[in-house]
Amino acid sequence: MESQAQNSEAVIDIRQVSTRFGDHVVHSGIDLEVRRAEIFAVIGGSGSGKSTLLREMILLQRPNEGSIRVLGVDLQSLGDEEALALRQRWGVMFQHGGLFGSLTVMENVGLPLREHTALGDRLxxxxxxxxxxxxxxKPEVGAQYPSELSGGMMKRASLARALALDPELLFLDEPTAGLDPDSAAGVDELVLKLRDLFGLTIVMITHDLDLLWQVADRVAVLADGKVQGVGSMSELSRMDKPAIRQFFDGPRGRAAQQQDRLHAGLPESETIGEPSSKPK
Structure with missing residues (x-):
């Protein structure tokens, strides 16, 4: 898809981030920049460090070296009160929902407002x-408990909670994982709608190739502790690094590219593995 980001301002600025667990190197001098109002995806194989990087961006973990600035704030030098204020400017949708089972969906969504505002219960x-x-x-879903929801409904309820405080920045951890194709497609459309309506900057961790082709403005590929490439899916499809090719070669990669061509109203590729020519 063509980027809707009109402002090149860096909402997230990652410089020379290195992360180690004992002798195991997860990140080695990573540089990344996320621009305002873009949908930015981080992908990589198992153990590539994408989930660790997300945790570092949302203050759940600190890197060993380097700096991360989010919304103009240096995360490495934050005190507790400053960290709390910053967290209220972003929303996070966790992979497994993260909803409290003892609360109704309505109570889950309202929880951030009860914790961080002085608003009354009715409002x-x-x-x-x-x-x-x-x-x-639907309105009646608010009275249900998380255990009563389907996978797709759980994702949407978790997203509703992430939006409770009207964030500037939204983090999505595997937003379509475990969903059937129809439910996943609904999430794709919702992500685009939220960005376009509210100018949100969205960062997502995903392995969903259809989501990457249909939604992401830019994608960063992590492997071997480093960023192997950054660009639109069309741009990445023309790179020949093995860590990048795995997302385009093979049945899943070719099927996602064909779906992108159909979505754009283009004829199916006659050459197996031909990258989409859809402009990004």
């Missing part, structure tokens, strides 16, 4: 209901 419930509607959930 919080109204805001929570609007967030549920925004993510495509």
């Amino acid at each position: 919080i419930d109204e805001i929570a209901a609007s967030k549920l509607a925004m993510t495509g959930l």
Whole structure:
């Protein structure tokens, strides 16, 4: 897809980040920049460090070396109060939802508002209901408990909670993992809608090739502790590094590219493995 990001301002600026667990090197001098109002994806094989990088961006972990700036704030020098204030400017949708099983969906979505604002219960419930509607959930879902939800509904409820405080920045951890194709496609459309309506900057960790082709403005590929390449999926498809080729070669990669061509109204490729010519 063509990027909607009109502002090149760096919302996230990662410089020379290195991370080690004992003798194991996870990241070695990583540099990345996420621009305002773009959908930026981080991909890589198992053990590539993409989830660790996400944890470092949301203050759940600190790198051994380097700097990470989010929304203009240096994460390495934050005190507790500053960290709390910064966390209220972003939302996080965790891979497995992260909803509290003892609370209804409405109570889960309203929880950040109860923790971080002085709003009354009635107004919080109204805001929570609007967030549920925004993510495509019916009003009656608010009275249900997480255990009663399907996988797709769980993802949407978790996203509604991530949006509760009207964040500037949204982090999505495997937003379509475990979903059937129809539910996954619904999440694709929702992510684009949220960015386009509210100008959100969205960072996602994913292995969903369809999501990458249909939604991501730029994608960073991690492997062997380093960034192997950054660009649109079309740009990456023309790179010949093995760590990048794995996302384009083979049945899954070719199928995702063919789907992207069909989505763009282009004829199916006659050459197996031909990269999409759709402009990014």
